[in-house]
Amino acid sequence: MPTIQEIAKLCKVSTSTVSRVLNNHPYVSEKIRREVLRVIEEMNYTPHFLARGLRTNSSKLLAVSVPKADHPFFAGLIKGISLQALESNYKVCVFQTFYCKENELELMKLLQNREVDGIILGALENLWDDIAPYLKRGPILMCNEFHETAQVPILCYNEFESGYTAVRHLIERGYRDIGFCFDTANSEAQNIRKKGYLAALADHNLPYREEWIFDGAFSILDGIRIMNRIHDLPEKKPAALFSGSDQVAAGLIKQAVNLGYSVPGDLAVIGYDNQPICRVTTPTITSIDIPVEQLGRKAVSRLLACLTEELPLKREVTLFPTELVVREST
Amino acid sequence: MPTIQEIAKLCKVSTSTVSRVLNNHPYVSEKIRREVLRVIEEMNYTPHFLARGLRTNSSKLLAVSVPKADHPFFAGLIKGISLQALESNYKVCVFQTFYCKENELELMKLLQNREVDGIILGALENLWDDIAPYLKRGPILMCNEFHETAQVPILCYNEFESGYTAVRHLIERGYRDIGFCFDTANSEAQNIRKKGYLAALADHNLPYREEWIFDGAFSILDGIRIMNRIHDLPEKKPAALFSGSDQVAAGLIKQAVNLGYSVPGDLAVIGYDNQPICRVTTPTITSIDIPVEQLGRKAVSRLLACLTEELPLKREVTLFPTELVVREST
DSSP: OOOHHHHHHHHTSOHHHHHHHHTTOSSSOHHHHHHHHHHHHHHTOOHHHHHHHTSSSOOOEEEEEESOTTSHHHHHHHHHHHHHHHHTTOEEEEEEOTTOHHHHHHHHHHHHTTSSSEEEESSOOSOHHHHGGGGGTSOEEEESOOOSSOSSEEEEEOHHHHHHHHHHHHHHTTOOOEEEEOSOTTOHHHHHHHHHHHHHHHHTTOOOOGGGEEOOOOSHHHHHHHHHHHHTOSSOOOSEEEOSSHHHHHHHHHHHHHTTOOTTTTOEEEOSBOOGGGGTSSSOOBEEEOOHHHHHHHHHHHHHHHHHSOOOOOOEEEEEOOEEEOOTTO | OOOHHHHHHHHTSOHHHHHHHHTTOSSSOHHHHHHHHHHHHHHTOOHHHHHHHTOSSOOOEEEEEESOTTSHHHHHHHHHHHHHHHHTTOEEEEEEOTTOHHHHHHHHHHHHTTSSSEEEESSOOSOHHHHGGGGGTSOEEEESOOOSSOSSEEEEEOHHHHHHHHHHHHHHTTOOOEEEEOSOTTOHHHHHHHHHHHHHHHHTTOOOOGGGEEOOOOSHHHHHHHHHHHHTOSSOOOSEEEOSSHHHHHHHHHHHHHTTOOTTTTOEEEOSBOOGGGGTSSSOOBEEEOOHHHHHHHHHHHHHHHHHSOOOOOOEEEEEOOEEEOOTTO
């Protein structure tokens, strides 16, 4: 990585002149300013350097992107990220992509323009190849989402284990016909969770039916909708569901009871996230507890290490453990 | 309001020179640039002018502040704000104050540094007098919070009517001993809601007891905690609660049932916000429906009118109507 001395030498100016340019100090001629910036651009400075040096005033601002802020899981993640950032005197701004590639790229432009110091991706809408070029402008890391090759820190749950554990619990409770709800196949994390579900079924020689897999499962209303679909299934219905979300589980359970099913007698349901809603439904919801605040805090520490201690960005996968919390719904 | 011509005249430069300064164009001498900015500062330009003109590149970025993003009401507000902003090609970043004055002032600095074009306050932590000076740097409006004198657009609910309606409904159902939960007395909106509660009691000659008023009521866990306090009340217990939040209502109801009370027989509960959780508890929750997405969208339209159409900021209170939705909990 070039030093401020090397840039000064290449531009034939003093190091204090380079420093003035980097700090946008007024007493630099326009010609010299342009030349220094051109050389810096050509030498392709690393993100933390750019982030600290080229800004007039570092805003000490981090951005986090989530698909929707009104999902309790993401709301919890945002909270953990914000609390840790505040402790380090950084501000956090939250962007919602609404599952849209363009919105995610708009956020990247803030990094490009150095309006934010770094980005935490709570999901990934674009192909990684479309995001990677922005790493030249500032650090990016992935939190709650997985990617096979991205050369950045990745902090997420052991989704395979979660899926496997949930299904094994249902099997141990005597259920054999087990369905699966998930939000979107665009999420690599969700696909890994599904692999855990399928592996547990296969290991126990249990059937797998395409019509027991439900996508678009995000909310309480989705749970109600999916339960209506299950009720209308012409052939065999699942006797248990790994719902992938406490909200979905709450909707499934209430609608099942409304339609005359006994829960967990006729239908067992497992949620995901272990949110407080698990405690207020009747029956209460068995769920997978995930350390969401801890995940958010760790993501910020990792990003700040990159920004303030000049630790380089590299691929580094951290899998957080999850835990089954058994309640009445299974 | 001074025009660009007047500034040019005062500075003894051409209007295009003023324009170059405003757009941070390089071909202006440092001396002239300083003089023009000094005059602009002295003449106290209105926010939309500054916001458009002084930025090098308008980021087309709006900020919204909320106490916590993990409260479903604020999550819904953020969603409405973001959707409307996206339709107008603006981005939204969300800041959480965690009910802390300093965090709110940090956000104001982003407006001061023109890193955001305008701010929507979803709550107010500081005294208005500490916020008002930032209006010189960009537009601010209040959404979901009320203030007696602030000279900015205020969009909120008719909280008095909500409080009155909820309590009148309980009285019509035959309840006489009615308690009230709220989050914080720092919120003027909450205080107005409480006035509605008190007015309905007074109009029906019903008792009011200090020990039936519960503050710090935000979440499901708060609802559980408050129900435990009610259970332990040494003297008369309330027979109905206007809980001010669907989450609190869900916690109250579940814990009441756990403690052996019948809901609504022994205790009736009304929520607030009419969120999907009202449909999944047993019994389901009577609530006050508020048009949260519409509120968020309207706030953005009003802010953008100020930014793009140069409509000046002024005091302008818009009260959105609310509606009682009756379910099983009353």
